[in-house]
Amino acid sequence: MKQFFKFVLATIVGIVISGVIIIVIIAGIIGGLIASAGSEKTVDVEPNSVLRMAFTNPITERTPNNPLSGISFLGLDKDKSTGLNDILASIHKAKTDENIKGIFLDESYMMSGQATTEEIRNALIDFKKSGKFVVAYAEIYTQGFYYLASVADKVYINPKGIFEFHGFNSEITFLKGALDKLGIEAQIIKVGTYKSAVEPLILTKMSDANRMQVTSYLGSLYDYYLTGISKSRGINKDTLFNYADQMRVQFPEDALKLKLVDGLKYKDEILDDLKKRSGADSKDNLKSIDLGDYTKGHSENDKDKEEASSKNRIAVVYASGEISGGDGDDNTIGSERISKALRKVRLDNKVKAVVLRVNSPGGSSLASDVxxxxxxxxxxxxxxxxxxxxxxxxxxxxxxxxADSIIAQPNTITGSIGIFAILPNLQKLFNDKLGVTFDGVKTGKYADLGDVTRPLTPAERLILQNSVNHGYDDFTKAVATGRHKTQDYINSIGQGRVWTGEQAVKIGLVDRLGNINDAIASAAKKANVKTYSLVAYPEQKSFLTQLSGDIGVEARTRVLKSELGDHYKVYEQLKGMTQMMRTPQARLPYDIVIK
Incomplete structure (x- = not known):
């Protein structure tokens, strides 16, 4: 027995030592890869090259800080996406790059919002002014990718491909039935007739007010979508509407017949066409460079030498994701992190003006106020x-x-000026479903306010309603002051109602339509500076810091998605509901999903 324990102990020690050695080796390899990736500051572009752009990953506001992107090792290349900042900078650079002859929009799914797609689309329209070509190809055209591709000189589809063109659909998942079965009551306190974020918890279908607002903004988005395609393809907007409404496009041949595409071709034929366009010999391989590699050759702050050496700076502060207290990260807005960034640029004398880039459905009303x-x-x-x-x-x-002024895209989703709070009542779940009861002692009438094991009393509900009312009053007062309107007027267009950017300009919530470059130009003009360099805030977290925090989260997410399948969306919605129960929320009506 003694000998047995000796062998077991030796085995355990051996495993521990081996594990440590493996960790050290892996750490060394990762460090070497990071150092190697970091040393690649420039990427050579061969003459007569084509810039290949394929959007198959979600498009974030900024390119993730991942030096191993594109290097396959232990799955650490998980995030190969290129941020909107670098996409726009790459298109702008390619416009004057003598080695780039054109852009090839390859198979893409456009996992992005419509305003992001609009920014890229406008950049491509500007790129075409150089006289260089843009060619698009796909086996499957989603409506989002087709909107982008419609600006191309030539739009091609695989002869056996799929062309989606059937109109927009906004869908909401309602959870009330599931909550009823579980014995959970969502106690809602809100201000705003249209503040429909709580509806999935208390209704089984859309309220009349919510249906009216969704119909309004969805119609506005769709009208703008059709208008853009109409201008690019030279097809009457009403005709396009009828094509979609009558499902006229069921096969690639239909899309060609209706002049939505310019040809049916296989990929090899497209590559041959690109060779001719770029001036390459038909016997040679096509000279191309992928967007991610091209991006490595420049930074988002690239301007001409005069501007780069300027002491004048325009700071771009990125606020992307849901709003909450604390630090947050690159995909969420932490009030502390964004506040620090704003304080830093405010106190920096070299920063002459600030652009606040907002891409957020809202979140904690307290964090928003901070x-x-x-x-x-x-x-x-x-x-x-x-x-x-x-x-x-x-x-x-x-x-x-x-802010001094607000610039939005026509298809930005904005407004939703309203406040709500959710407090669950789990009494039936605990008592009837689980057989669990609670009892206790308190020193004051409201000492247990917020207890989820029982329903609210009328007096408690009034207290919470007063708190939400006060938050809404603060919200509308802040908007009225910032927008130079009366509070009564803001209340009339508020009430939680959602607007598109195009609609928001008409009612005074937005000053004008435009993109992030328009905002930068506006900031420079207001600061009276002609030459400047751009600086981005907040500073992105290091790759290793992100990696240490992401591994466990990603593994858990992967398991849940595998187990839940299509029901993972419901899980996320329930998870979001529990997060919204902590503090009063100034948040969009759940996630707007447009198909």
């Missing part, structure tokens, strides 16, 4: 312009409303 305060303080000392992305609604609009 950021709003920093925007107000910044406005007192230097110009601050808001550029809205796909969504800048509810809390996302709250943090924007104090």
């Amino acid at each position: 950021i709003w305060r920093e925007v107000m303080l910044t406005k007192k000392v230097k110009p601050i312009i808001v550029s809205m992305g796909d969504v800048a609604a509810s809390g996302g609009y709250y943090i924007a409303c104090a």
